[in-house]
Amino acid sequence: MATSTATGDKYRDYLTEEDIKNTKWNFGPPNYDDVNQLFEEGRTNIWPEGSPEEKVQRLVKTWEMELVHKADPNQYKTLDAKKFKLSVNGRKFLTLEEMIKIGGSYNVFLQTSLPKSLRFYDPDEETADSSQTLFKSTFARGFALEILELYSGPPKIVYKFRHWGFMEGPFKGHAPTGEKLEVFGIGIFELDEDSKVVKVEFFSDRGELLAGLIKGKTLDNSTEATPSGCPLMSG
Numbered sequence: 001m002a003t004s005t006a007t008g009d010k011y012r013d014y015l016t017e018e019d020i021k022n023t024k025w026n027f028g029p030p031n032y033d034d035v036n037q038l039f040e041e042g043r044t045n046i047w048p049e050g051s052p053e054e055k056v057q058r059l060v061k062t063w064e065m066e067l068v069h070k071a072d073p074n075q076y077k078t079l080d081a082k083k084f085k086l087s088v089n090g091r092k093f094l095t096l097e098e099m100i101k102i103g104g105s106y107n108v109f110l111q112t113s114l115p116k117s118l119r120f121y122d123p124d125e126e127t128a129d130s131s132q133t134l135f136k137s138t139f140a141r142g143f144a145l146e147i148l149e150l151y152s153g154p155p156k157i158v159y160k161f162r163h164w165g166f167m168e169g170p171f172k173g174h175a176p177t178g179e180k181l182e183v184f185g186i187g188i189f190e191l192d193e194d195s196k197v198v199k200v201e202f203f204s205d206r207g208e209l210l211a212g213l214i215k216g217k218t219l220d221n222s223t224e225a226t227p228s229g230c231p232l233m234s235g
Contacts, residue, residue: 010036014065023072024072039144056153056157060159062078067079102123156189160184162182173219174215175216175218185202
């Protein structure tokens with residue numbers, strides 16, 4: 001698993017000045033200052049440095065950073081890009097190439113079998129850029145992540161997580177409510193003999209997030225955000 005670094009981001013590895021300089025980035029080096037503050041203000045546990053929970057929390061945050069922001073899979077350090085696969089809510093496992101075709105993070109996590117007429121967010125119609133821009137404008141301070149409980153350690157890591165953020169921007173024509181939206185779930189990470197992530201499963205209720213995003217009143221003459229490079233649902 002990833003280990004703590006003396007400099008760089010407080011909660012993620014491989015973001016030192018040297019790492020930033022020598023890494024190919026999708027949107028430029030990520031800045032986690034806002035979401036780190038959100039995390040510190042809203043977390044329910046402060047895991048001691050070096051504890052199993054802190055190590056897993058750091059691994060998950062670092063893995064997410066690499067998967068979203070690093071442009072060259074050969075520079076991934078937390079996962080094996082050739083063997084990696086991911087499944088959400090029991091759906092088929094996806095390779096990195098398949099995840100890219102779907103449109104990246106949000107589109108992977110918000111896959112649905114609902115008829116198109118019932119989808120107010122349709123991952124089939126969104127791109128990686130449009131989905132990132134939409135959720136970044138909705139959660140201006142990011143979407144923080146914490147590990148609530150750790151059930152087993154490596155090589156098979158099973159944990160309970162909490163994601164949260166404040167809806168401070170519009171979403172698909174719905175006004176911001178300012179409310180805190182939370183998502184709880186279970187994550188399963190499998191590591192190989194080199195401690196690289198090769199298999200990930202997530203189980204959570206996507207409806208808990210999406211329901212909160214359409215509570216605000218409908219905006220008149222609403223416009224969609226213009227795609228641009230910006231960070232993921234950063235934890």
